Amino acid sequence: MDFSLTSRDPLPGAVEGRGDGSGAPAPDPELLRRGAVTTGLRHEPPWKRDWERGVMFAAVATTAESTVYDQPALLRKVARQEVLLSIPRRRRLTTRRGAQLLLDHGRAMAPFQDDRAWLGELAGSVAGRDRVDVLRFRGTPHRGVVCDDPRVRDPYRPPAPGTPVVLFSDLGRLRPSFASGAVAEQDEWRTFVDSVIHAGCPVVCLTPYRPTDYSAALRRLVAFIPLDHSISLRHALEATSRVRRALEGA
Structure with a gap:
């Protein structure tokens, strides 16, 4: 659903009038840009801020090999008497x-x-x-x-x-x-x-x-x-x- 929000009350900190004698505060040009919300509502992230x-x-x-040897994988290969063409390394993100x-x-x-x-x-x-x-x-x-x-x-x-x-x-x-x-x-x-x-x-x-x-x-x-x-x-x-x-x- 497409919608827009418009503030009916003076914005906090607005002191200048519109210049038309109405006494209403002048809107901040930065707030009138596309995608801005003019009610002062703050976006609440959908995930916890700590996470x-x-x-x-x-x-x-993605995963990539690190410089640390993967000892459990190495022991499994040795226990199965596999030929070691290379030493397995742990993978990291x-x-x-x-x-x-x-x-x-x-x-x-x-x-x-x-x-x-x-x-x-x-x-x-x-x-x-x-x-x-x-x-x-x-x-x-x-x-x-x-x-x-x-x-x-x-x-x-x-x-x-x-x-x-x-x-x-x-x-x-x-x-x-x-x-x-x-x-x-x-x-x-x-x-x-x-x-x-x-x-x-x-x-x-x-x-x-x-x-x-x-x-x-x-x-x-x-x-x-x-x-x-x-x-x-x-x-x-x-x-x-x-x-x-x-x-x-x-």
């Missing part, structure tokens, strides 16, 4: 691959526009703004994506293999009235997810819905992290590690 960076780290991180962040600008996600902007900033601060490729879309990314100029829609291309693809979307769960073909069907989303996994990229979805609201087939392929204040860092790590292991096993 928000950790949850985002779990979404954009890293953000050095960056991430591709796909932001859904469809009508169903309009109430979450503040969360959308907040997640974009958070992803950049965690993984590095120069390593996060932010793209906007409607329907699904296969219908075209926007990078900078909203008048130019480019064909979607998955990132380099191993790079996390992080979606901020409901994946067609909510279907606004009169949206018709603007909302993608589940089959279209499944085709998109399959293409990204085929390119060697894990898929993470930040969604306003619970993971159980999606089909079991989709949950096997996508790590769902809900926009929920009760979300735990453990849930985020388990969900993303599951899809990474499945991709590495394939």
